[in-house]
Amino acid sequence: MKRARFTEEQIIGVLREHEAGAKTADLARRHGVSEATLYNWKAKYGGMDVTEAKRLRQLEDENAKLKKLLAEQMLDAAALRELLAKKW
DSSP: OOOOSSOHHHHHHHHHHHHTTOOHHHHHHHHTOOHHHHHHHHHHHTTOOHHHHHHHHHHHHHHHHHHHHHHHHHHHHHHHHHHHHHHO
């Protein structure tokens, strides 16, 4: 996965500029991103504080770890079922 160039704090700062009345095209050019990226950021981080964004990141990371653990457990269970089926 590609590493993000902007932190949550920076993204929220850009969105605050947009809320203050800056034009989307100007913001995109100034920060070196596309207008579509700004709209995606607005959809994800719109109306958030920095602390909320950090909490969101933590929850996403925790969710990814739990999904990985679940997938590993399901693989182990499937392998055990396959071994038991062969022995009988």
